[in-house]
Amino acid sequence: MNAVIYTRVSTTEQAKHGYSLASQELECKKFAEKEGMKVVKIYREEGVSAKTTNRPQLQNLIKFCIENKKSINCIIVWKFDRFTRKLEDQIELFGKMQKYNIRILSATENNEESAIGNLVRNVIGTFAQFENDIKSERVTAGMKEAFLQGNWLWKAPIGYKMIGKKLYIDEIKGSHIKKIFEDFATGLYRQTDLLNYLKDNNIKISANTLCDLLRKPVYYGYLVNEKYSKEPIKGDFEPIVDEQTFYRVQAILNGNKAQAVPHLRQNPMFPLKQFITCPYCNQSLTGDTPHGRKGQKYYYYRCYNKDCIAHFNISKDKLENNFVEYLTKIKPDKSLLKLFKTIMNDVYNKSTEEARNSYNSFNKQLEGINNNKSKLLDLLIEEKISSDAYKMKVEQFEKAELDLKSKIAVNDIPENDFNECLEYACNVLDNLDKFWLNSKIDIKERLQKIIFPNGLRYESGVFRNSQMSSLFKIIGTLSVPSINMVPPSEFESLSTP
Numbered sequence: 001m002n003a004v005i006y007t008r009v010s011t012t013e014q015a016k017h018g019y020s021l022a023s024q025e026l027e028c029k030k031f032a033e034k035e036g037m038k039v040v041k042i043y044r045e046e047g048v049s050a051k052t053t054n055r056p057q058l059q060n061l062i063k064f065c066i067e068n069k070k071s072i073n074c075i076i077v078w079k080f081d082r083f084t085r086k087l088e089d090q091i092e093l094f095g096k097m098q099k100y101n102i103r104i105l106s107a108t109e110n111n112e113e114s115a116i117g118n119l120v121r122n123v124i125g126t127f128a129q130f131e132n133d134i135k136s137e138r139v140t141a142g143m144k145e146a147f148l149q150g151n152w153l154w155k156a157p158i159g160y161k162m163i164g165k166k167l168y169i170d171e172i173k174g175s176h177i178k179k180i181f182e183d184f185a186t187g188l189y190r191q192t193d194l195l196n197y198l199k200d201n202n203i204k205i206s207a208n209t210l211c212d213l214l215r216k217p218v219y220y221g222y223l224v225n226e227k228y229s230k231e232p233i234k235g236d237f238e239p240i241v242d243e244q245t246f247y248r249v250q251a252i253l254n255g256n257k258a259q260a261v262p263h264l265r266q267n268p269m270f271p272l273k274q275f276i277t278c279p280y281c282n283q284s285l286t287g288d289t290p291h292g293r294k295g296q297k298y299y300y301y302r303c304y305n306k307d308c309i310a311h312f313n314i315s316k317d318k319l320e321n322n323f324v325e326y327l328t329k330i331k332p333d334k335s336l337l338k339l340f341k342t343i344m345n346d347v348y349n350k351s352t353e354e355a356r357n358s359y360n361s362f363n364k365q366l367e368g369i370n371n372n373k374s375k376l377l378d379l380l381i382e383e384k385i386s387s388d389a390y391k392m393k394v395e396q397f398e399k400a401e402l403d404l405k406s407k408i409a410v411n412d413i414p415e416n417d418f419n420e421c422l423e424y425a426c427n428v429l430d431n432l433d434k435f436w437l438n439s440k441i442d443i444k445e446r447l448q449k450i451i452f453p454n455g456l457r458y459e460s461g462v463f464r465n466s467q468m469s470s471l472f473k474i475i476g477t478l479s480v481p482s483i484n485m486v487p488p489s490e491f492e493s494l495s496t497p
């Protein structure tokens with residue numbers, strides 16, 4: 001057991017009673033010896049005021065004890081009142097030491113039964129608890145206040161940075177986050193595509209983190225925390241994406257909005273890999289590059305199924321030439337395309353009218369909900385309903401409100417560049433073979449998937465498809481009234497016809 005001794009005399013005491021530091025020290029040492037303790041250090045406070053804060057030696061002692069909390073077991077004083085007469089100070093000190101498992105013992109008083117000892121023991125627990133409660137109450141109240149003022153209270157989310165206590169968009173990372181939201185909102189990308197994009201731009205996060213990230217209202221500038229507020233609070237910082245984009249993303253995540261067929265990243269040498277299947281076993285072909293004897297490369301598509309009877313393979317050039325030829329065969333003829341254009345225009349006009357109508361109706365409903373909410377609040381203020389009833393009802397309204405907002409976000413009113421898009425799409429269809437040949441790998445793949453969602457089977461020079469896309473079916477029959485347009489912006493940005 002290691003002990004530290006603390007002795008103190010005020011100038012008056014020394015003069016009046018002769019409680020010298022030396023005699024205090026002696027009694028403390030005797031006590032330590034009796035208790036079998038080793039004295040490792042002695043602090044002597046001479047002629048200073050009773051205030052703890054003004055006592056340098058006491059401060060040193062506390063510092064020493066904290067620094068050596070593992071090896072110090074107790075502090076010995078001549079009398080408890082050596083520390084301080086002020087109860088708060090006393091309690092604070094005892095509490096602090098108790099936290100480090102350091103006992104404070106009096107050399108001349110009964111350590112178990114002394115009045116101050118008992119009081120301190122009883123009070124410390126309550127007082128410490130009380131202090132904690134007050135502190136956390138204050139912190140919570142402060143945080144709530146800051147939250148309601150739109151302050152971000154936590155670690156900056158990816159794409160943002162904290163400067164002082166304010167959230168700012170991190171220019172580089174923020175632009176990447178904006179890009180993944182906007183890409184995902186088109187419905188043309190999978191989450192793994194976003195992850196790869198982020199990885200390429202030095203933002204390495206897990207799939208789970210990405211999933212959480214896409215749902216965080218902070219990105220459209222709102223704070224949501226049930227603890228502080230039932231309603232989302234408009235943040236005092238710039239949003240990274242607009243509300244419309246955010247809600248589109250939510251709709252896709254919730255499965256309310258269809259995603260276009262996902263594509264796999266591929267070797268640009270083999271655009272038909274994983275798309276054309278083996279004529280013998282129906283497994284997807286993969287790319288292969290065997291080297292010739294003189295080091296020259298030969299490109300092949302090959303069936304790697306070890307159970308396949310044929311180990312089918314075909315040279316890249318042959319398969320791709322056949323494929324392009326096939327595209328020229330299936331592309332619709334010009335008169336059909338013209339008819340298709342006319343019909344699409346009709347469909348467009350009809351569907352925009354519908355979309356506008358439902359847009360107006362959704363907004364009317366939203367207005368209705370807001371009116372009801374404010375009426376409800378009036379009722380609460382007039383004490384005509386209980387706060388429980390209010391809460392319950394408000395929750396219902398809010399749920400309906402959220403539902404409507406997400407419906408509005410998904411309810412596309414096609415842009416006015418529809419005609420341009422249609423022209424473009426028809427141009428692609430008219431030049432399918434050339435378009436495929438001249439496109440980059442990802443456009444090639446997407447085009448293949450759009451035309452043949454289930455891939456193609458190659459059989460002695462002939463392609464067989466189990467299913468052609470609805471687009472081609474429509475052009476083939478021109479009888480289906482509505483069609484899900486895939487926004488062609490992706491094509492435009494990546495390749496020109």
Ligand SMILES: [Zn+2]
Pocket residue numbers: 278279280281282283303304305308309310311312
């Ligand atoms: Zn095979």
